[in-house]
Amino acid sequence: MAKNVSILNGPNLNLLGTRQPEIYGAETLADVEARCREAAQTLSMTVDFRQSNHEGELVTWVQQAREEAQGLMINAGAYTHTSVALLDALLACQRPIVEVHLSNIHRREAFRRRSYVSLAAHGMICGFGGHGYVLGLRALDRLIADGA
Ligand code: DQA
Numbered sequence: 001m002a003k004n005v006s007i008l009n010g011p012n013l014n015l016l017g018t019r020q021p022e023i024y025g026a027e028t029l030a031d032v033e034a035r036c037r038e039a040a041q042t043l044s045m046t047v048d049f050r051q052s053n054h055e056g057e058l059v060t061w062v063q064q065a066r067e068e069a070q071g072l073m074i075n076a077g078a079y080t081h082t083s084v085a086l087l088d089a090l091l092a093c094q095r096p097i098v099e100v101h102l103s104n105i106h107r108r109e110a111f112r113r114r115s116y117v118s119l120a121a122h123g124m125i126c127g128f129g130g131h132g133y134v135l136g137l138r139a140l141d142r143l144i145a146d147g148a
Contacts, residue, residue, distance in 0.1 A: 003044060003144055005137065006065035007036055009051035010058055010077030016102075024102050025129045032130040039134040043141045055079055055086065062089035071140040073098045073133065080105075080115045090120035096143035098136040101126035122148060 009029065012019060017028035033049045040047045048069065052058050058079065065072045072095050079086050080101070090097055097120055104127030105112040118124055122143055125132045 002046070002070070003141070004046050004048065004069045005040065005071045005073065005140055005144075006061065006069040007033075007047055007049045007133070008058060008061055008065075008072065008074045008076070009049075010075060010079045011053040013075060013077050014051050014053070023108075027130045032133055035130050036133050036137060039137045043137060045137065045141065047137075055083055058083075059085050059089045062086065062093055066093045066095060069095060070144045071096045071098070073100055073136045073140055074117060074121075075100045075102070075133075076117050080117045081111055083116055087116040087120055090117065093120070096140060096148040097121045098140050098143070099124040100132050100136045102129050102132065103127060 013029055016024055016032065017026060029051060036047050036049055050061060058076065062072065072093060074097065076083065076086055099115065099117045099121035115124070123139060125136050128135065
């Protein structure tokens with residue numbers, strides 16, 4: 001079975017590498033994408049890796065993933081903590097969903113501890129920088145194989 005996975009990144013993640021490096025590290029989003037592509041190859045997956053600063057565009061991409069992908073991994077950035085629209089799209093997605101964050105959101109400001117995305121995700125990985133995306137892809141591979 002073809003394993004196409006959609007990897008969506010939300011606002012400000014295009015600034016990785018220069019954005020608060022003490023929190024997010026020195027890796028750029030292109031570096032994270034390269035990690036994902038390498039991991040995907042070992043898992044015989046294809047990945048569609050995207051980033052947007054716009055909530056509605058992310059909603060549209062989640063809707064598309066339902067048609068085009070067998071699984072979804074999302075780092076919704078700040079929309080994680082605010083977006084009911086994104087939550088509703090994820091709840092309608094009918095695909096295994098892994099939530100990922102570069103930083104440990106439980107070790108930061110209190111408002112980052114609430115995640116709307118978590119209400120729709122099978123699981124969440126945070127605090128491991130770009131490596132978390134690799135861990136997330138492995139988890140997604142297992143979920144897809146299990147027919148989750
Ligand atoms: C983030 C954590 C969010 O709280 C923040 O708004 C981000 C990045 C992370 O990857 O650690 O933009 O999702």
